[in-house]
Amino acid sequence: MALTITMPEVAKLNDQAHSPVVIQLHQDSAPYEQVVALQDTIEQHLADAGAVLLRGGNFGSPAQVEQLAACFMTQVLTNNTEHRPASTNGNVQRPVEYSESEFLLWHNENTFNQRFPGRAIFACEQPALSGGQTPIADARSVLSQLPADLVQEFIDKQVMYVRNYQADDFVGLGWKTIFQTENKAEVEAKCRDQALEFEWRGEQLTTRAIRPAVVIHPATQAPCWVTQAQHWHFSCLNEDLKENLAIMFDDEADYPRNCYFGNGDRISDQTMAQILQVYQANHQQFDWQQGDVMLVDNLLKAHARNPYQGARKILVCFGDPISFSQL
Ligand SMILES: [Fe+2]
Known part of the structure; x- marks a missing residue:
């Protein structure tokens, strides 16, 4: 018997240009299967909006992030020595360590390197007590x-x-x-x-x-x-x-x-x-909820990190490398 999947709700985060798209997953269907069923739509939103937030899927573990990476990345990058690994194979990592009380300024990940990620996945294992959002700004x-x-x-x-x-x-x-x-x-x-x-x-x-x-x-x-x-x-x-x-x-x-x-x-x-x-004028953000995942096109969106209080655990995964020599 074919599995019936309740399709998720798709909306914009806000009315600004190039707003990230929010996909609210249903509680009555398996979250990963919902994402797979909507994969082509998500790909289209990634190309247009540059960022897609998957909410309600409880994806806040390294294994789940790897599963999503297999869906949305053709190649995962493990050699980012700026980040500590969060999984034994290094596919999922912890964000760069930076003072909790400071704003980490916007950047397209690793674009100081010749070869850099085309895509990034951010996942929330544990939101901060306050602050700690990952603001994004549209490069266009x-x-x-x-x-x-x-x-x-x-x-x-x-x-x-x-x-x-x-x-x-x-x-x-x-x-x-x-x-x-x-x-x-x-x-x-x-x-x-x-x-x-x-x-x-x-x-x-x-x-x-x-x-x-x-x-x-x-x-x-x-x-x-x-x-x-x-x-x-x-x-x-x-x-x-x-x-x-x-x-x-x-x-x-x-x-x-x-x-x-x-x-x-x-x-x-x-x-x-x-x-x-x-950058500040184009700053868009949301409060992390446990299990949220944000898929980001690393050329279309720069990201930052707000100051925060309390424990904050975010996972990151980078893939689909691009070289400046190809552009
Ligand atoms: Fe970063």
């Missing part, structure tokens, strides 16, 4: 609302992400952790593979990567603003961190992270303030 909206001359300068010059690593974890993760080796030749091979310039100063490693600020989405052909400058630029750090870095390092060039235009020109603080304003 951000691009269309930034001043044309600002966008053109970023298209022309691109962005250079500079990272200084100590050998071991210190202010940020050390190169042995990030590159998963103590062998400098292996580090260099990995840098070449990721189109990273590298420079050794004794045991300290500096890497420089020049990446585009705007790309055309390979499936939808939508132009997307994908720079992570706001995630790296010194002016965007909180005041405490700025003060501490100024005490620890004499020269800004030694800071753990910073970014410039691709030709080495400084990106002004005023420019970064304009970019942050546009």
Whole structure:
């Protein structure tokens, strides 16, 4: 006898442009079967809206996230050394560790790398007592609302992400952790593979990567603003961190992270303030409920994290890699 599935309810989160789509699963049918039955519709919403929230499915465990990844990703990425694994095979991970009291600024995951995830899955194992949302901002909206001359300068010059690593974890993760080796030749091979310039100063490693600020989405052909400058630029750090870095390092060039235009020109603080304003204006969010899952197109949507109180357990899974060299 064929299994009868009650089809979920589909709605927009809000009336804003490119609002995420919310799919409310029914309690009287198995949640995963409902998702499978609606897979083509969900794919269409991911292409249009860029983010889909699956609610009511109680999907808050690594095994369930892996099951959904098998449905919505052709390849899962396990080699993200910035994140701690949440499953033994590394397919599901914990988000990057960052102060609970601070806002983690918007970014398209890992778009400072040559190869980055095309899709991300976020799942809520345990919501925070307050705050802790994962706001998203649409890359098409951000691009269309930034001043044309600002966008053109970023298209022309691109962005250079500079990272200084100590050998071991210190202010940020050390190169042995990030590159998963103590062998400098292996580090260099990995840098070449990721189109990273590298420079050794004794045991300290500096890497420089020049990446585009705007790309055309390979499936939808939508132009997307994908720079992570706001995630790296010194002016965007909180005041405490700025003060501490100024005490620890004499020269800004030694800071753990910073970014410039691709030709080495400084990106002004005023420019970064304009970019942050546009992200803030396009900020959309919801309160996590236990078992929620958000599917995200990593080019169409940047994500952030709000400050929070109380224990917060979120799972992440990244997949469907894209390389800047293909765009
Ligand atoms: Fe992230």
